[in-house]
Structure formats: structure tokens, C-alpha cells
Amino acid sequence: GLLRIDHVGVAVADLDEAVEFYTRVFGMTCVHIEENTDQGVREAMMSVGPTTEGGCVQLLAPLSPASAIAKFLDRSGPGVQQVAYTVRDVEVAAAVLRDRGMRLLYDAPRRGTAGSRINFVHPKDAGGVLVELVEPPR
Template identity: 65%
Template sequence: MTADLSALVQAVDHVGIAVPDLDAAIAFHCETFGLRVTHREENEDQGVVEAMLTPAAGGNGAAVQLLAPLRPDCAIARFLERSGPGLQQLAYRVRDVEAAAARLREDGVRVLYDSPRRGTGGSLINFAHPKDTGGVLIELVQPSTTSPEDAS
């Protein structure tokens, strides 16, 4: 593999955890680890209801994204059926999701979407296939230039 995305990758954005019950998972992470919900939304296109959690004490580290299915035919529902609750993806924040996806494609990495889709808070997203990334679903996230409230 020769794709060099170092000029595009800014940080680990979040880790995604598939859960069957969003409210129960939020309660667990908030009560046990002191996290707080910083964003919650339904993403009909992806078929999920999700929440982004960060440490209540602040900081600028990666977030935890909890994902629950809205319907039985979505990717998260299929993941839960196949693997049960757990770590579903690792997301990298990138400057330009289209350029990052193009670089991966040039190197033979399968990218799930032909063009970016809407993600959390109006971000643009795409995914690199886990069969080409050592078994980990990698999400590429280009944050929205508007606030999450404006994008909802």
C-alpha cells in the first residue's frame, strides 16, 4: 500500500460503537466514564440514531459515537446481528474526504461510496472497506463548516 494521506488526515475523529439501545448505552457511558452527550441525531440516510459523547471535563480528544439502528435493513442492524454490540469503526478527520477517497482508490483500496454522503452534524463521510484495511472499517470524516444545529 502506497497511499499517503498524511497531508489530509488531521486527527482521530471518533470511534463508533454499535449498540442495540442508544439510551441505555448513553446512560452507561455517562454514568460510568463521566462522558456527556455533545450531539444527538437521527440519520435516516444511514438508518441510525446516534450520539456523540466527549469527556465532561473537556479536552480535544476523539469522541465516542454510539450508533443504534433505526430499521432492520441498515448497516448497523446487520453489524449487530453478525457481531453483536461493540466497536464498529474508526474514523479519521480529513481536510478533504473526496481527495482522501481518491487516494485510497488509486492504491486499490475499496471505498464504499462513489461520492461522499452526509454524516453526523452535516459532515461529509466515506468508508474504506475493512477487507482492505486490516479488518477495520475506516471512516473518513470531513467536518461540516456549519454548526450541528444548522445541519439538522
């Protein structure tokens, strides 16, 4: 089953500007920045509270016009792009959701933030929300 909210993903045009905004206005702390070429993003993990136990906001900026985030920004503008849940085993969680009629975007998990393993439920199957499953690195 799902363990907790891992992060809420927010599409932004300019990552550095967004990190500065979330830090100054909401008092969040940037705990990780990375470029994920497989996903076409440059991303920053912002801890909401003093530890990441309080959940994170993941700021997502496109690396190229072909990126899922570039497409999202074109269509919807900046804003919430995904909700991500922590799971113990992403393959098991994906299999359970497939059994319940959800389309998973990938046949096998791909690489997410900091070596996590990820998959997604299609937003059209989940009431218009792109749902991400995250198995943290061991």
C-alpha cells in the first residue's frame, strides 16, 4: 500500500527563481537539486518542514521543449503537475494498481530523484491527477 505523501510536483519555468521564492516566502529548505535527463527535468526537492518527514515540494523545470514539463507548461502554465506517494516496493504497488484497472505509464520502473525507482498512473485514470509512485533508494 501507500505509505505517505512523498512530494507534490510543481511545474515551473525557471528553477532558480522558484527555489528562491519557496525559500523566501514559505520558509522551505532546498535539500537536493539534480538534472534527470531521462525525465527531461532539472528539479529541486524543497523540504516543507524541518525534516523531509513533513513531505516535500518538488520543483520541476524543463530541460528541453520535448520534456513532459515543457508540454505541461505550454498547456496549463505553471502549477501542480503531480502528486507522489512513497511505496515500499514500486513493482508491487504498480501491479496492484494495474489489477484495479489503472494504466501505468511504464512497464518497468525508471530512475527518479536520488536513485529512487518510480512509475506513474495515467492522469486520465486517476480523476485528472498524475499520480507518481516512489520507492526510495535503500
